[in-house]
Amino acid sequence: MSQPEMQPEGPPREKGGRRDRKDLTGRPFPLGDWGEPADRLDALYLWTEDGALRAADWYLRDRVAKRRGARALRLVTAAAVSVAGALPLLDLTGAWSGGAPWGYLALLLAAVCVGCDRYFGVTAGWMRDVATAQAIQRRLEALQFDWASESVREVLGPADGTASETAERCLGVLRRFHEDLTELVRSETADWMAEFRAGPAPHSTQTMVPWAAQRAEGPGQPGRFLLPPGRRPNMPRQRPPEPPR
Known part of the structure; x- marks a missing residue:
């Protein structure tokens, strides 16, 4: 599966009158003269809106091939399971003598389709x-x-x-x-x-996942610094209460 690569490249090119949106690449920040703040803010808003539409368009385009592949795998799986259930019945009725062993092959094909769907995450x-x-x-x-x-x-x-x-x-x-x-x-x-x-x-x-969240330390989990065995934590000494005068 292809995933977006957040590597900065040049501005999106125009291809056939339509913006090229093959990947989620970085875009140069629109700089200009801030003598007219309203115009600059409008330009930044249009740049931001175009980036969001570009990201949504990437995911909608990426789902097309996965949707077709998922439907094809599910269709083959359903057909293989149906054939695997029908072949033993045909063998019992005598309509197809010796057709029951082919049902195992159909079951194997269904298992392969399900495994491919799970492994490749279609x-x-x-x-x-x-x-x-x-x-x-x-x-x-x-x-x-x-x-x-x-x-x-x-x-x-x-x-x-x-x-x-x-x-x-x-x-x-x-x-x-x-x-x-x-x-x-x-x-x-x-x-x-x-x-x-x-x-x-x-x-x-x-x-290689730099943003992996750290494990939260609950009341039943050890802290970051562990004491050696046989040692007790040193509690801070407190002054004895002064006698009342």
């Missing part, structure tokens, strides 16, 4: 792509409403602060959306890598 990847694209769409809709709210506040509420505070608030909205979108893609990629960690994957792949 169905799981299809569902994960759909869920990620829907999550991106929900976050984009929230950003659109937040941006509209900020625009209305700027027009109707000039007493809410200075122009610099308004620009800083708008930049904060865009930055939080970028961080949320990046975290969503990172979580999806981590789930994809976890499938290979749980399966027969090399040990080097299992250790």
Whole structure:
């Protein structure tokens, strides 16, 4: 399964009047003259919205092949199981003498299809792509409403602060959306890598996850620093209470 590679490259190229969205590559930050803050904020919003649509489009395109593969594997599995159940009946009725042994071959084919689906994560990847694209769409809709709210506040509420505070608030909205979108893609990629960690994957792949969460230490788990056997923890000495005067 192919996964997004967050490696910065050049700006997306136009191919046939349509933006080339083969992978989730980085994009250059739109810089310019901040003499007109409103125009720069509008350009940043369009850049942010295009990035979200680009990410959702990548996952929707990636799910097409997985959906076809998952449906094909499930169709072959259902057909093989049906044939495996019908062949012994045909052998018992005499319609096809000696057809029962072929039922084992059909069962083997069904098991191979199920194993390929589980090992390569075809169905799981299809569902994960759909869920990620829907999550991106929900976050984009929230950003659109937040941006509209900020625009209305700027027009109707000039007493809410200075122009610099308004620009800083708008930049904060865009930055939080970028961080949320990046975290969503990172979580999806981590789930994809976890499938290979749980399966027969090399040990080097299992250790190359820099964002693996640390294990929480509960009340029944040992702490980070353990005492040697036979040692008691040193409690801080307390002054004896002074006698009342």
